[in-house]
Amino acid sequence: MSTLVYINSRDGIAKSATEAITYAKKLGEEVIAITTGGADDATLASLGEFGASKVLVERSVSNDDAQQLTKVIATAAASTGASTIVFSHDLIAKSVAPRLSVRLKAGLISGAIEIPQGDTVKVNVFSGKAFGAVKIASEQKIISVLPNSLQPEANGSVCTVEEFNGNAGEAKIKLIETKIPDGEIPLPEAELVVSAGRGLKGPENWGMVEGLAKTLGAATACSRPVADIGWRPHHEHVGQTGVAIRPNLYIAAGISGAIQHLAGVNGSKVIVVINTDSEAPFFKAADYGVLGDAFEVLPRLNEAIKKFKASN
Amino acid sequence: MKILVCISKSPDTTSKIAFTDGNSKFDENGVQYIVNPYDEWYALVRALELKEANGGTVSIINVGTTQDDAIIRKALAIGADDAVRIDANPTDAYYVSMQIAAYAKANSYDLVLTGKETINYNGSQVGGMISEAMDVPFLSLASKLEINGTTASLETEIVGGLQLVEVELPIVVSCAKGMAEQRIPNMRGIMAARTKPLNVVAPIEVEMLTSYESYTLPEAKSACRMIDPENMDELVELLHQEAKVI
Numbered sequence: 001m002s003t004l005v006y007i008n009s010r011d012g013i014a015k016s017a018t019e020a021i022t023y024a025k026k027l028g029e030e031v032i033a034i035t036t037g038g039a040d041d042a043t044l045a046s047l048g049e050f051g052a053s054k055v056l057v058e059r060s061v062s063n064d065d066a067q068q069l070t071k072v073i074a075t076a077a078a079s080t081g082a083s084t085i086v087f088s089h090d091l092i093a094k095s096v097a098p099r100l101s102v103r104l105k106a107g108l109i110s111g112a113i114e115i116p117q118g119d120t121v122k123v124n125v126f127s128g129k130a131f132g133a134v135k136i137a138s139e140q141k142i143i144s145v146l147p148n149s150l151q152p153e154a155n156g157s158v159c160t161v162e163e164f165n166g167n168a169g170e171a172k173i174k175l176i177e178t179k180i181p182d183g184e185i186p187l188p189e190a191e192l193v194v195s196a197g198r199g200l201k202g203p204e205n206w207g208m209v210e211g212l213a214k215t216l217g218a219a220t221a222c223s224r225p226v227a228d229i230g231w232r233p234h235h236e237h238v239g240q241t242g243v244a245i246r247p248n249l250y251i252a253a254g255i256s257g258a259i260q261h262l263a264g265v266n267g268s269k270v271i272v273v274i275n276t277d278s279e280a281p282f283f284k285a286a287d288y289g290v291l292g293d294a295f296e297v298l299p300r301l302n303e304a305i306k307k308f309k310a311s312n
Numbered sequence: 313m314k315i316l317v318c319i320s321k322s323p324d325t326t327s328k329i330a331f332t333d334g335n336s337k338f339d340e341n342g343v344q345y346i347v348n349p350y351d352e353w354y355a356l357v358r359a360l361e362l363k364e365a366n367g368g369t370v371s372i373i374n375v376g377t378t379q380d381d382a383i384i385r386k387a388l389a390i391g392a393d394d395a396v397r398i399d400a401n402p403t404d405a406y407y408v409s410m411q412i413a414a415y416a417k418a419n420s421y422d423l424v425l426t427g428k429e430t431i432n433y434n435g436s437q438v439g440g441m442i443s444e445a446m447d448v449p450f451l452s453l454a455s456k457l458e459i460n461g462t463t464a465s466l467e468t469e470i471v472g473g474l475q476l477v478e479v480e481l482p483i484v485v486s487c488a489k490g491m492a493e494q495r496i497p498n499m500r501g502i503m504a505a506r507t508k509p510l511n512v513v514a515p516i517e518v519e520m521l522t523s524y525e526s527y528t529l530p531e532a533k534s535a536c537r538m539i540d541p542e543n544m545d546e547l548v549e550l551l552h553q554e555a556k557v558i
C-alpha cells in the first residue's frame with residue numbers, strides 16, 4: 001500500500017507541494033510523488049527530503065488539461081497500488097481531483113486542514129465560519145490539502161526520479177496564451193498579505209500599501225468594492241466572492257470587515273486591523289488593532305519594519 | 313445551442329451559522345436561502361448573454377427538495393427558459409454530480425455551467441465530477457467565455473495567473489468572477505417565472521462516497537489587542553516575538 005501525491009512542478013516546487021508530501025508522509029504509508037511539470041531531476045529528487053521515496057515524472061503532458069492529468073494520475077495510482085491520493089488544494093486540484101474521484105470511484109475530501117482523526121478529516125465549511133468532519137465511504141480515498149494548513153517537514157534525503165508513461169491520451173484543450181504577471185507573489189500562496197479597502201479613498205493612495213508589502217515581502221489584496229470600482233485589479237479581491245486566503249499574517253487597512261470579506265480571510269493565523277472607526281466590525285476578528293488613520297499608520301509601520309529588518 | 317446551468321441554494325451570507333442534533337446537522341432555524349452567488353451572478357447571467365447573442369435555450373438544473381423551488385423560481389425570473397429539479401437531498405457531491413451528468417447526457421447539452429463553488433460547503437467538486445462522468449473537457453474557474461460555432465474560447469485562472477484556451481463543445485465550465493455582471497430580475501421576469509416549466513424528476517440510483525459526520529464552530533477569538541497608532545515599533549515587536557509571523 002502507498003500514498004500517491006500529485007505535484008505541479010511547472011514553475012519549480014511550491015511550498016504547498018512540500019506541504020502535500022509532508023501530509024502524505026503522516027498517513028504512514030510509502031509516499032510516491034507523480035508530477036507532470038517541467039522541473040529538472042535534481043529539483044524533483046529534493047521531494048525525498050519531505051518523505052517521498054520516489055518521484056514519477058510524466059513529461060509528455062505539457063499544459064493543465066484536466067482530462068489528461070486525470071488519466072496520468074489514475075494510471076500512476078493503479079501501478080503504485082495507491083490507497084490514498086493526495087493533492088495540494090490549488091487550482092489544478094480543483095479541476096483534476098473531482099474528475100479522478102469519478103474515474104476511480106474514490107471519495108474526495110477537498111481542502112483538508114488536518115490529518116485524519118479516526119475515520120474523518122476536518123475541512124472548512126460555510127466559508128471558514130465552521131469546520132466539518134468528513135468521512136469517506138470508499139476503500140480508495142482522495143484528499144486535497146488546503147495550503148498553509150501544516151508546516152513542511154524536511155527530515156529525509158533525496159529520492160530517485162523515474163520517467164513515467166501515464167497514457168495521457170491527446171489534449172483536447174488548446175492553449176493559446178499564458179498570462180503570468182512576473183515579480184508578483186501570487187495571492188493564494190502568500191504567507192504575508194497587506195490589504196486595503198475603501199478607506200484609502202482612491203487608487204493614487206496605494207503606494208503606501210505597496211510600499212509596506214514590498215518591505216515585508218508580502219502580496220497585496222483588497223476588498224471587493226475597491227476591485228469593482230477599478231482601483232485595483234480583480235485578482236486582488238479577497239472574500240467570499242473573491243479569493244479565499246490563509247496567510248500567516250493579514251494586515252487590513254481601511255476595510256470595515258463585512259462578513260463577506262471576513263469569509264475569505266478568517267483562516268489567517270494573525271490579523272492586524274487599521275481603522276479610524278473603533279466600531280468597525282473587523283476589530284472583533286482581529287488579533288491586533290490600531291485605531292488610527294491608515295495614511296499615517298501605514299507609512300509608520302513600514303518604517304518600523306524597515307528598522308526591524310535592518311537590525312535582525 | 314443548449315445550455316444547462318447548475319444552481320444550488322446556499323444560506324444568505326449574513327446567516328447565523330449554528331448546528332443541531334449533537335452538532336451533526338446545520339441549524340436551518342431562521343436561515344434564508346439564496347441562489348449560490350457564483351451560480352446566479354456568473355454562470356446563469358453568462359448563459360443568458362450567450363443565448364441573447366447566439367440563440368438557443370438556457371435550462372436550470374438543481375438537485376434538491378421542494379425547499380429549493382424558491383431559488384429555482386428566482387433563476388427563472390432572471391431569465392432561464394425552464395428548470396428541472398432532481399428530487400433528492402444533495403448531501404454528497406458525487407451523488408449530485410452523477411444525477412446532473414445523467415440528465416445532461418440524456419438531453420445532449422452543448423454547455424454545462426456551474427458556479428466556482430457553493431459558499432456553504434466550498435467543495436469545488438461538482439463541475440469536475442460532471443465532466444468526468446460525461447467524458448468531456450472541464451474548464452475550471454473561467455473568468456471569460458465566448459462561443460464561436462462549436463468552439464469555445466475561455467480565460468481561466470491558473471496557479472499564479474491566467475490562461476487563454478480554445479476547446480470544442482460539449483464542455484463543462486465552472487464560472488468565477490469576471491464572467492458577467494449580476495442581473496436583478498424585473499417585475500415582468502418575476503411574473504413570467506411563475507408559469508415557466510419546473511419539472512420534478514426522480515433521482516437515479518447512485519451510492520454516496522462521502523458524508524459529513526459532525527460540525528464544530530471555531531473557538532471565539534480572544535479580544536483584539538489595541539496598539540498605540542504612534543507606536544508601530546511595539547506592533548512589529550509583537551508580530552515578531554508573540555505572534556511569530558515575521
Ligand SMILES: Cc1cc2nc3c(=O)[nH]c(=O)nc-3n(C[C@H](O)[C@H](O)[C@H](O)COP(=O)(O)OP(=O)(O)OC[C@H]3O[C@@H](n4cnc5c(N)ncnc54)[C@H](O)[C@@H]3O)c2cc1C
Pocket residue numbers: 196197198199200222223224225226237238239240241242253254255256257258259260261264274275276277280292293294295325349
Ligand atoms: C453576496 C455578497 C458578497 C460579497 N463578497 C465580498 C467579498 O468577497 N469581499 C469583500 O471585500 N466584500 C464583499 N462584499 C461586500 C461587503 O459586504 C462590503 O460591502 C465590503 O467588504 C466593504 O468594503 P470596504 O471595507 O473596503 O469598504 P467600507 O465598508 O466602505 O469600509 C471602509 C472602512 O475604512 C475605514 N476608514 C475610512 N477612512 C480611513 C482611514 N483614513 N484610515 C483607516 N480606516 C479608514 C472606515 O472606518 C470603514 O471601516 C459582498 C457583498 C455581498 C452582498
Ligand SMILES: Nc1ncnc2c1ncn2[C@@H]1O[C@H](COP(=O)(O)O)[C@@H](O)[C@H]1O
Pocket residue numbers: 318319320321348350351373374375376402405408425426427428429430433434435436437438439
Ligand atoms: N445540489 C445541487 N444542484 C445543482 N447544482 C449544484 C448542486 N450543488 C452544487 N451544484 C453546482 O456545482 C457548483 C460547485 O459546487 P460544490 O462542488 O459544492 O462547491 C455550484 O456552484 C453549483 O453550480
